[in-house]
Amino acid sequence: MLRWARAWGLPLGGRGPSRPSFSRVPVATSSGGGGGGAEPRPLPLSYTLLDGEAGSPALVFLHGLCGCRNNFSSIAKAVAQQTGRKVLTVDARNHGDSPHSPDMSYEAMSQDLQDLLPQLGLVPCVLVGHSMGGKTAMLLALQRPDLVDRLIAVDISPARTTSISDFPSYLAAMRSLDIPDELPRSRARKLADEQLSPVIQDIVTRQFLLTNLVEVDGRFVWRVNLDALAQHMQEILAFPPRQESYPGPTLFLLGGNSQYVHPSHHPEIRRLFPRAQMQTVLNAGHWVHADRPQDFIAAIRGFLA
Structure with a gap:
């Protein structure tokens, strides 16, 4: 079943003789300290x-x-x-x-x-x-x-x-996806696209959001923190x-x-x-x-x- 994930490493290429530097990918969660004026x-x-x-x-x-x-x-x-x-x-x-x-x-x-x-x-x-x-x-x-x-x-x-006021419904659609484990990646993406299309009708927007769907140990997960985004959407807008x-x-x-x-x-x-x-x-x-x-x-x- 679909889950959303914490952080996953996706390699990037260099640019010829000048090598890019990469940060280490942190796997543990870390809470912010923004409450109470701190x-x-x-x-x-x-x-x-x-x-x-x-x-x-x-x-x-x-x-x-x-x-x-x-x-x-x-x-x-x-x-x-x-x-x-x-x-x-x-x-x-x-x-x-x-x-x-x-x-x-x-x-x-x-x-x-x-x-x-x-x-x-x-x-x-x-x-x-x-x-x-x-x-x-x-x-x-x-x-x-x-x-x-x-x-x-x-x-x-x-x-x-105000132009992205549809994002709360987009996030809700992303959270409701139901993708079986061990599904081939191409089939998983097609299934995800079909499930999102009734709410996210623009294909370019769907393809952009689906870049966040990644496979980890045979399971398809969201690498964005949907809970935090949904909770803070009005603040982000x-x-x-x-x-x-x-x-x-x-x-x-x-x-x-x-x-x-x-x-x-x-x-x-x-x-x-x-x-x-x-x-x-x-x-x-x-x-x-x-x-x-x-x-x-x-x-x-x-x-x-």
């Missing part, structure tokens, strides 16, 4: 680091909800090759190979990075965050501007996100209220076909990020980097110039 306890995130010159700030890519660092693997390799910079891709807590925790707040996700980035000697860095990862990046820049050289928020704003602003250069990179960032969000963007500029990638939806990868890379390089 600072959340950071978790040892799983990551891939592509080597590059030490003279320029590294780029750090943060994925969105139900994603993982693999979402940026080809982008990261291309950016590392084209810019010569170090490039880090990270699995957020409760995602990918990173450990699970009942705490899924943006404060906790920011704290994870505040712990990891100095350990790797990657501060100040250029943060590139998509969707949920973009909100994490924005909060980190607001809390610790000394760690962030510049910021790129991909198709997200520091406002409540929102953004923590902040009074301070981030003084560094900021780019809001939007998909031309996406409705995630509304004009009504612009005043809050300007208040929190006074040096913000906006750029739209034509013919791209919410997953800008997947829809128009070359335009996405070009926008990043233009912002760095």
Whole structure:
């Protein structure tokens, strides 16, 4: 029967002579300490680091909800090759190979990075965050501007996100899957797709979510922590209220076909990020980097110039 899992290692390839570094994959769960106003306890995130010159700030890519660092693997390799910079891709807590925790707040996700980035000697860095990862990046820049050289928020704003209000029903559908043990992987994925399709009708969204279905010891499990995501969904859709602003250069990179960032969000963007500029990638939806990868890379390089 289907279960959801804690953390599973999925190998990634290198980029030629420059070998990527891999974190150890933690298997034990670790609880956050975000209650009672205490600072959340950071978790040892799983990551891939592509080597590059030490003279320029590294780029750090943060994925969105139900994603993982693999979402940026080809982008990261291309950016590392084209810019010569170090490039880090990270699995957020409760995602990918990173450990699970009942705490899924943006404060906790920011704290994870505040712990990891100095350990790797990657501060100040250029943060590139998509969707949920973009909100994490924005909060980190607001809390610790000394760690962030510049910021790129991909198709997200520091406002409540309404366009993904279907995600609670998606998570419920994922939790209700019934996949027999020892089923061949191809049949298991087909069965999972059939069971999800009545609720998640868009095939691209289903295929994206099904990247989280993995086989471990003959059993099919979710590597995302569905319990924590479901419990904190309203918190993930929102953004923590902040009074301070981030003084560094900021780019809001939007998909031309996406409705995630509304004009009504612009005043809050300007208040929190006074040096913000906006750029739209034509013919791209919410997953800008997947829809128009070359335009996405070009926008990043233009912002760095």
